[in-house]
Amino acid sequence: MQGYIINITRVKDEDLIVVILTHDSIKTLYRFYGARHSTIHLGYKIDFESLASLKSTIPQLRSVLHLGTPWNIHRERMLAWQAFIRLFYLHLKDIALIDTFYFDLLESCADIWHKQNPKRIAIEAYSKLLRFEGRLHDDLICFNCEEPIKEDLTLIRAFLPAHKHCAWNQTFERLHVKTLFEEHSTIAFDDEEVESLWKIMLEGF
Numbered sequence: 001m002q003g004y005i006i007n008i009t010r011v012k013d014e015d016l017i018v019v020i021l022t023h024d025s026i027k028t029l030y031r032f033y034g035a036r037h038s039t040i041h042l043g044y045k046i047d048f049e050s051l052a053s054l055k056s057t058i059p060q061l062r063s064v065l066h067l068g069t070p071w072n073i074h075r076e077r078m079l080a081w082q083a084f085i086r087l088f089y090l091h092l093k094d095i096a097l098i099d100t101f102y103f104d105l106l107e108s109c110a111d112i113w114h115k116q117n118p119k120r121i122a123i124e125a126y127s128k129l130l131r132f133e134g135r136l137h138d139d140l141i142c143f144n145c146e147e148p149i150k151e152d153l154t155l156i157r158a159f160l161p162a163h164k165h166c167a168w169n170q171t172f173e174r175l176h177v178k179t180l181f182e183e184h185s186t187i188a189f190d191d192e193e194v195e196s197l198w199k200i201m202l203e204g205f
C-alpha cells in the first residue's frame, strides 16, 4: 500500500504513531522502536504494510519503503511540503474513508513541487480542494454582510471573501481572485500576494 505521512506523534521513548493518507483512507498506525527501521519524516510518500498487532490496539506499520523524490532533500521545499501536508491531517484526521481526490491532489502537487514556487502549487491545489468540497465562494459575496463585493476584496480563512471594511485583512484585486477561483491559477498574483495567500491557507483548510 502507498500513502503520504500526514502526521507523526512520538510516544513512549521511540515508538511512533503515524497517520498516513492513502488512496482511499486515513490510516493511523503504530511503529515500535527498532534500530533497523528506515527513517521516516512528515510528508514522505511511503510504501508500507499495515499489520494487526497483539502489542497495541492500533495496527502496526511494517515494511516501510520511502518513495523519495529529488526535492525531499531541498530544505525550503520540504518545509513548505510539510506545512501543506499537515493541513490535510488537521482537515481529515477524524475521517476513515476518503475520496481518492485527496491522494490524487497530493500526487499532482508532488510531481511539480520542484518546478515552481511550491506555495503557488499549494494555493492552486487548495482552491481545487475548496471547489471539490463545494466551499469555494466564487460568487464573491461577502461572508459578513452578504452583499456582492465590487471592490476592496479581502480573503479570510478558507479563502472566504469579504469586504475590507467587513474583515480588515489585506486586499486583493477582484479579478485576480476570480482567476484563482475559476482557473485555479495564481498567475495574476505577485510573490508577495502569494505569501499572504499562503499564510491565510495555513490558518486551516
Ligand SMILES: [Zn+2]
Pocket: 142, 143, 144, 145, 146, 147, 162, 163, 165, 166
Ligand atoms: Zn461585507
